[in-house]
Amino acid sequence: MGDLMQVNSESTNTSPRDPGRVSTPLLLSRFIRMDIWEGLHNLKTRLGIARLADVVPDALEEPDSPLARQARELVEQLSPSYLANHVFRTFYFGMAIAQRNKLTIDRELFYLAAVLHDLGLTDAFAQEPGSFEWVGARKAREFCIEKGLNAQRADLLYDAIALHSSVCIANKREPEVAMVHYGAGCDLLGLRFDEIPPDTMARAMDCYPRENFKASFCQCLDHQVQLKPNCHIAGHMGLGMAKRVHATPFSE
Helix, strand or coil: CCCHHHCCCCCCCCCCCCCCCCCHHHHHHHHHHHHHHHHHHHHHHHHCCCCCCCCCHHHHCCCCCHHHHHHHHHHHHHCCHHHHHHHHHHHHHHHHHHHHCCCCCCHHHHHHHHHHCCHHHCCCCCCCCCCHHHHHHHHHHHHHHHCCCCHHHHHHHHHHHHCCCCCCCHHHCCHHHHHHHHHHHHHHHCCCHHHCCHHHHHHHHHHCCCCCHHHHHHHHHHHHHHHCCCCHHHHHHHCCHHHHHHCCCCCC
Protein backbone atom coordinates (compact mmCIF):
# COMPACT_ATOMS: atom_id res chain seq x y z
CA MET A 1 0.00 0.00 0.00
CA GLY A 2 1.32 3.36 -0.98
CA ASP A 3 1.82 6.48 1.05
CA LEU A 4 -1.52 7.98 1.99
CA MET A 5 -0.33 11.36 0.86
CA GLN A 6 -0.38 9.97 -2.70
CA VAL A 7 -4.07 9.01 -2.64
CA ASN A 8 -5.69 10.14 -5.88
CA SER A 9 -8.57 12.58 -5.44
CA GLU A 10 -9.96 12.02 -8.95
CA SER A 11 -12.75 9.55 -9.63
CA THR A 12 -12.59 6.89 -12.26
CA ASN A 13 -15.47 6.65 -14.70
CA THR A 14 -15.85 2.87 -14.58
CA SER A 15 -16.59 0.90 -11.45
CA PRO A 16 -14.25 -2.05 -10.89
CA ARG A 17 -15.41 -5.51 -11.87
CA ASP A 18 -15.20 -8.53 -9.60
CA PRO A 19 -11.85 -10.19 -10.48
CA GLY A 20 -12.64 -13.37 -8.60
CA ARG A 21 -9.69 -15.23 -7.12
CA VAL A 22 -6.47 -13.45 -8.07
CA SER A 23 -3.53 -15.65 -9.08
CA THR A 24 -1.17 -16.55 -6.25
CA PRO A 25 1.96 -14.94 -7.79
CA LEU A 26 0.15 -11.65 -8.43
CA LEU A 27 -1.48 -11.54 -5.02
CA LEU A 28 1.76 -12.50 -3.28
CA SER A 29 3.56 -9.66 -5.06
CA ARG A 30 0.87 -7.26 -3.88
CA PHE A 31 1.22 -8.34 -0.28
CA ILE A 32 5.01 -7.99 -0.48
CA ARG A 33 4.65 -4.49 -1.92
CA MET A 34 2.13 -3.65 0.80
CA ASP A 35 4.56 -4.71 3.51
CA ILE A 36 7.39 -2.73 1.93
CA TRP A 37 5.33 0.43 1.45
CA GLU A 38 3.80 0.26 4.90
CA GLY A 39 7.24 -0.29 6.42
CA LEU A 40 8.59 2.77 4.59
CA HIS A 41 5.64 4.87 5.72
CA ASN A 42 6.16 3.82 9.34
CA LEU A 43 9.88 4.58 9.06
CA LYS A 44 9.17 8.06 7.66
CA THR A 45 6.82 8.68 10.57
CA ARG A 46 9.28 7.53 13.21
CA LEU A 47 12.05 9.65 11.68
CA GLY A 48 9.80 12.70 11.52
CA ILE A 49 9.96 12.87 7.72
CA ALA A 50 6.19 12.36 7.54
CA ARG A 51 4.52 14.44 10.25
CA LEU A 52 1.15 13.24 11.46
CA ALA A 53 -1.56 15.71 12.43
CA ASP A 54 -3.66 15.47 15.57
CA VAL A 55 -7.11 13.89 15.46
CA VAL A 56 -9.96 16.35 15.88
CA PRO A 57 -12.46 14.61 18.22
CA ASP A 58 -15.48 16.09 16.46
CA ALA A 59 -14.43 14.36 13.23
CA LEU A 60 -15.00 11.00 14.91
CA GLU A 61 -18.65 11.75 15.61
CA GLU A 62 -20.87 9.46 13.56
CA PRO A 63 -23.03 11.39 11.07
CA ASP A 64 -26.63 11.82 12.14
CA SER A 65 -28.24 12.30 8.74
CA PRO A 66 -31.37 10.28 7.90
CA LEU A 67 -29.41 8.10 5.48
CA ALA A 68 -26.63 7.46 8.01
CA ARG A 69 -29.22 6.39 10.60
CA GLN A 70 -30.95 4.13 8.08
CA ALA A 71 -27.64 2.52 7.13
CA ARG A 72 -26.83 1.91 10.76
CA GLU A 73 -30.24 0.31 11.32
CA LEU A 74 -29.73 -1.95 8.31
CA VAL A 75 -26.34 -3.12 9.55
CA GLU A 76 -27.64 -3.78 13.05
CA GLN A 77 -30.60 -5.68 11.62
CA LEU A 78 -28.57 -7.93 9.31
CA SER A 79 -25.20 -8.39 11.02
CA PRO A 80 -24.10 -10.46 14.01
CA SER A 81 -22.73 -8.15 16.69
CA TYR A 82 -19.05 -9.02 16.08
CA LEU A 83 -19.45 -8.01 12.41
CA ALA A 84 -21.48 -4.87 13.15
CA ASN A 85 -18.88 -3.75 15.68
CA HIS A 86 -16.13 -4.30 13.12
CA VAL A 87 -17.70 -2.03 10.51
CA PHE A 88 -18.31 0.71 13.08
CA ARG A 89 -14.69 0.47 14.25
CA THR A 90 -13.72 0.74 10.57
CA PHE A 91 -15.29 4.21 10.57
CA TYR A 92 -13.41 5.28 13.72
CA PHE A 93 -10.04 3.99 12.52
CA GLY A 94 -10.45 5.24 8.96
CA MET A 95 -11.43 8.73 10.10
CA ALA A 96 -8.49 8.84 12.52
CA ILE A 97 -6.02 7.79 9.82
CA ALA A 98 -7.48 10.35 7.40
CA GLN A 99 -7.13 13.08 10.02
CA ARG A 100 -3.59 12.14 10.89
CA ASN A 101 -2.60 12.19 7.22
CA LYS A 102 -4.38 15.51 6.54
CA LEU A 103 -6.84 14.08 4.03
CA THR A 104 -10.10 15.82 3.16
CA ILE A 105 -12.93 13.31 3.24
CA ASP A 106 -16.69 13.25 2.75
CA ARG A 107 -17.57 12.09 6.26
CA GLU A 108 -21.12 10.97 5.53
CA LEU A 109 -20.16 9.05 2.39
CA PHE A 110 -17.22 7.47 4.15
CA TYR A 111 -19.47 6.48 7.06
CA LEU A 112 -21.95 4.85 4.68
CA ALA A 113 -19.20 2.93 2.90
CA ALA A 114 -17.53 1.90 6.15
CA VAL A 115 -20.63 0.59 7.91
CA LEU A 116 -22.04 -1.12 4.81
CA HIS A 117 -18.77 -2.63 3.58
CA ASP A 118 -19.45 -6.16 4.85
CA LEU A 119 -23.07 -6.56 3.78
CA GLY A 120 -21.92 -9.35 1.49
CA LEU A 121 -20.91 -11.41 4.53
CA THR A 122 -24.32 -11.28 6.21
CA ASP A 123 -26.67 -14.26 6.05
CA ALA A 124 -29.00 -12.22 3.84
CA PHE A 125 -26.46 -12.00 1.01
CA ALA A 126 -23.59 -14.41 1.77
CA GLN A 127 -24.70 -17.03 -0.76
CA GLU A 128 -25.31 -14.67 -3.67
CA PRO A 129 -23.01 -15.28 -6.66
CA GLY A 130 -19.82 -13.25 -6.75
CA SER A 131 -17.14 -12.15 -4.32
CA PHE A 132 -18.66 -10.79 -1.11
CA GLU A 133 -17.05 -7.38 -1.61
CA TRP A 134 -18.85 -6.88 -4.94
CA VAL A 135 -22.10 -8.40 -3.69
CA GLY A 136 -22.03 -6.00 -0.75
CA ALA A 137 -21.13 -3.05 -2.98
CA ARG A 138 -24.11 -3.73 -5.19
CA LYS A 139 -26.53 -4.12 -2.28
CA ALA A 140 -25.21 -1.01 -0.55
CA ARG A 141 -25.48 1.07 -3.71
CA GLU A 142 -29.06 -0.11 -4.33
CA PHE A 143 -30.01 0.68 -0.73
CA CYS A 144 -28.50 4.17 -0.76
CA ILE A 145 -29.91 5.07 -4.19
CA GLU A 146 -33.35 4.02 -2.97
CA LYS A 147 -32.92 6.28 0.06
CA GLY A 148 -32.00 9.28 -2.08
CA LEU A 149 -28.20 9.24 -2.53
CA ASN A 150 -27.23 10.70 -5.89
CA ALA A 151 -25.63 8.50 -8.53
CA GLN A 152 -22.16 10.06 -8.40
CA ARG A 153 -21.79 9.55 -4.65
CA ALA A 154 -23.37 6.10 -4.93
CA ASP A 155 -20.75 5.12 -7.51
CA LEU A 156 -17.96 6.16 -5.15
CA LEU A 157 -19.63 4.22 -2.32
CA TYR A 158 -19.73 1.17 -4.60
CA ASP A 159 -16.03 1.44 -5.36
CA ALA A 160 -15.09 1.91 -1.70
CA ILE A 161 -16.89 -1.28 -0.73
CA ALA A 162 -15.95 -3.38 -3.76
CA LEU A 163 -12.26 -2.54 -3.44
CA HIS A 164 -11.84 -2.59 0.33
CA SER A 165 -9.83 -5.84 0.30
CA SER A 166 -7.96 -5.03 -2.93
CA VAL A 167 -4.35 -4.73 -1.82
CA CYS A 168 -2.27 -2.10 -3.67
CA ILE A 169 -5.38 -0.82 -5.46
CA ALA A 170 -7.77 0.74 -2.94
CA ASN A 171 -5.07 2.84 -1.27
CA LYS A 172 -4.40 4.64 -4.56
CA ARG A 173 -8.00 5.77 -4.95
CA GLU A 174 -10.08 8.60 -3.47
CA PRO A 175 -9.77 9.16 0.30
CA GLU A 176 -13.21 7.63 0.90
CA VAL A 177 -12.12 4.44 -0.89
CA ALA A 178 -8.69 4.33 0.69
CA MET A 179 -10.00 4.88 4.21
CA VAL A 180 -12.46 1.98 4.09
CA HIS A 181 -9.47 -0.12 3.07
CA TYR A 182 -7.25 1.26 5.83
CA GLY A 183 -9.95 1.40 8.50
CA ALA A 184 -10.95 -2.20 7.93
CA GLY A 185 -7.30 -3.16 7.45
CA CYS A 186 -6.37 -1.62 10.79
CA ASP A 187 -9.07 -3.58 12.60
CA LEU A 188 -8.30 -6.83 10.78
CA LEU A 189 -4.57 -6.76 10.00
CA GLY A 190 -3.20 -3.96 12.18
CA LEU A 191 -2.50 -1.61 9.24
CA ARG A 192 -1.54 1.85 10.51
CA PHE A 193 -2.29 0.62 14.06
CA ASP A 194 0.35 2.94 15.50
CA GLU A 195 -1.38 5.96 13.97
CA ILE A 196 -4.51 5.50 16.09
CA PRO A 197 -4.25 7.69 19.22
CA PRO A 198 -4.82 5.81 22.50
CA ASP A 199 -7.97 7.79 23.31
CA THR A 200 -9.43 7.04 19.86
CA MET A 201 -8.59 3.36 20.27
CA ALA A 202 -10.20 3.29 23.72
CA ARG A 203 -13.30 5.05 22.42
CA ALA A 204 -13.71 2.59 19.56
CA MET A 205 -13.25 -0.42 21.84
CA ASP A 206 -15.63 0.92 24.48
CA CYS A 207 -18.37 1.65 21.97
CA TYR A 208 -17.80 -1.43 19.81
CA PRO A 209 -16.08 -4.32 21.65
CA ARG A 210 -14.24 -6.92 19.59
CA GLU A 211 -16.16 -9.94 20.96
CA ASN A 212 -13.65 -12.60 19.87
CA PHE A 213 -13.48 -10.89 16.50
CA LYS A 214 -10.38 -12.61 15.11
CA ALA A 215 -11.77 -16.13 15.40
CA SER A 216 -15.32 -15.20 14.38
CA PHE A 217 -14.30 -13.20 11.33
CA CYS A 218 -11.82 -15.79 10.08
CA GLN A 219 -14.51 -18.43 10.43
CA CYS A 220 -16.83 -16.21 8.41
CA LEU A 221 -14.24 -15.81 5.64
CA ASP A 222 -13.55 -19.55 5.63
CA HIS A 223 -17.26 -20.07 5.07
CA GLN A 224 -17.15 -17.72 2.08
CA VAL A 225 -14.26 -19.69 0.60
CA GLN A 226 -16.18 -22.93 1.04
CA LEU A 227 -19.25 -21.44 -0.64
CA LYS A 228 -17.27 -19.74 -3.43
CA PRO A 229 -13.81 -21.27 -3.95
CA ASN A 230 -13.05 -18.80 -6.74
CA CYS A 231 -14.06 -15.65 -4.90
CA HIS A 232 -11.64 -12.77 -4.36
CA ILE A 233 -11.00 -13.39 -0.66
CA ALA A 234 -10.14 -17.05 -1.36
CA GLY A 235 -6.76 -15.94 -2.66
CA HIS A 236 -6.04 -13.98 0.51
CA MET A 237 -7.03 -16.87 2.73
CA GLY A 238 -4.97 -19.25 0.62
CA LEU A 239 -1.90 -17.13 1.35
CA GLY A 240 -2.43 -17.43 5.10
CA MET A 241 -4.34 -14.25 5.87
CA ALA A 242 -5.89 -15.88 8.94
CA LYS A 243 -2.42 -16.13 10.50
CA ARG A 244 -1.87 -12.42 9.85
CA VAL A 245 -5.19 -11.65 11.51
CA HIS A 246 -4.27 -13.61 14.63
CA ALA A 247 -0.86 -11.92 14.77
CA THR A 248 -2.25 -8.36 15.00
CA PRO A 249 -1.71 -6.21 18.13
CA PHE A 250 -5.32 -6.72 19.18
CA SER A 251 -5.87 -9.34 21.87
CA GLU A 252 -8.95 -10.90 20.26
